Amino acid sequence: MKALLKKDNTYGNMELVEIEEPVINDDQVKIKVEYSGICGSDIHSYKGEYKNLRPPVVLGHEFSGVVVEVGKNVKGIKVGDRVTSETTFYICGECDYCKSGDYNLCPNRKGIGTQVNGSFAEYVVARKESVHVLPDNVDLLSASITEALACAAHAVLEKTDVELSDVVLVFGPGPIGLLTAQVAKARGGYVILAGLTKDEERLKVADRLGIDRTVNIEREDLEQVVKSVTAGYGVDKVFECSGAVGALNSGISLLRKKGTIVQVGIFSKAYNEVDLEKIVQKEICYIGSRSQKPSSWKLALYLLETGKVNAKAIISDMFDLSEWFRGFEKVMKGEGLKVVLKP
Ligand SMILES: [Zn+2]
Ligand SMILES: [Zn+2]
Numbered sequence: 578m579k580a581l582l583k584k585d586n587t588y589g590n591m592e593l594v595e596i597e598e599p600v601i602n603d604d605q606v607k608i609k610v611e612y613s614g615i616c617g618s619d620i621h622s623y624k625g626e627y628k629n630l631r632p633p634v635v636l637g638h639e640f641s642g643v644v645v646e647v648g649k650n651v652k653g654i655k656v657g658d659r660v661t662s663e664t665t666f667y668i669c670g671e672c673d674y675c676k677s678g679d680y681n682l683c684p685n686r687k688g689i690g691t692q693v694n695g696s697f698a699e700y701v702v703a704r705k706e707s708v709h710v711l712p713d714n715v716d717l718l719s720a721s722i723t724e725a726l727a728c729a730a731h732a733v734l735e736k737t738d739v740e741l742s743d744v745v746l747v748f749g750p751g752p753i754g755l756l757t758a759q760v761a762k763a764r765g766g767y768v769i770l771a772g773l774t775k776d777e778e779r780l781k782v783a784d785r786l787g788i789d790r791t792v793n794i795e796r797e798d799l800e801q802v803v804k805s806v807t808a809g810y811g812v813d814k815v816f817e818c819s820g821a822v823g824a825l826n827s828g829i830s831l832l833r834k835k836g837t838i839v840q841v842g843i844f845s846k847a848y849n850e851v852d853l854e855k856i857v858q859k860e861i862c863y864i865g866s867r868s869q870k871p872s873s874w875k876l877a878l879y880l881l882e883t884g885k886v887n888a889k890a891i892i893s894d895m896f897d898l899s900e901w902f903r904g905f906e907k908v909m910k911g912e913g914l915k916v917v918l919k920p
Contacts, residue, residue, distance in 0.1 A: 604705050610641075635697055640661065725915070732866040736839050744813050769792060824842075836861060895917045
């Protein structure tokens with residue numbers, strides 16, 4: 578079968594190659610990949626910057642497809658089912674995090690498309706516990722977004738919660754920011770989404786999705802916008818989805834006292850200049866949100882099934898797997914939104 582193989586940890590060195598079709602064991606499911614989205618972390622992997630990558634490996638971890646084979650211990654999943662799968666491929670099952678279902682934190686976890694072969698290929702293998710059969714009304718294209726939506730659901734609904742009366746500020750209108758804004762909106766919050774001039778098209782998508790207020794911070798004074806809708810107090814919750822230190826500091830100053838910031842975006846370096854003084858003085862709760870876990874997938878599929886989140890709206894481009902480089906190039910240039918590859 579054709580597969581997009583990342584050969585080593587240097588920049589690039591990725592190629593569409595012919596490899597053997599994967600073979601499943603008794604506890605696994607073989608899936609014919611229908612759609613597989615390009616994630617920001619795939620770009621880091623492509624550039625050789627992703628520390629957890631174990632090349633040579635086929636990339637791709639956000640996908641949907643159809644089951645073509647199931648192992649003999651697999652129950653509730655059959656050939657022909659339309660599915661998506663969590664990225665977790667292996668967990669130790671013995672650490673404290675595994676025992677509480679926090680598989681995203683298991684130190685021995687192995688993920689699809691990073692440590693084992695992923696979904697930029699005709700077929701991918703998932704462990705039975707990770708596979709989710711799609712609700713009838715969720716199409717395969719929308720379902721390819723489930724992983725990203727699960728990350729947003731984890732941040733908005735599990736690491737904190739949004740209440741009806743909350744004013745929520747989201748930084749970064751990329752796919753995760755747009756999904757985060759939609760989940761916060763579904764929860765009843767008043768949602769402000771902040772971006773830059775290069776994000777104009779993305780902010781327009783947010784407007785169409787019914788996000789209450791979009792702000793290009795290079796053209797408009799975000800502080801004035803926040804003051805006017807919060808009677809000068811500041812927002813109740815910030816979701817930092819851009820990974821920009823400036824956005825975090827802006828969030829710290831625009832947050833009301835006792836407010837909550839959830840950090841979703843990854844910073845380009847580990848140590849950064851952050852206004853820690855204000856975190857103390859305003860009694861700010863600063864929370865990290867990493868990836869997703871099984872409970873987040875249930876929430877994500879519920880949000881898709883009930884139409885509370887429009888996943889298709891954030892899919893901007895689709896390329897055949899053979900044209901993978903055009904897709905990667907688009908994401909690297911920051912053009913479009915979610916780019917999907919079709920094997
Ligand atoms: Zn991802
Ligand atoms: Zn574990």
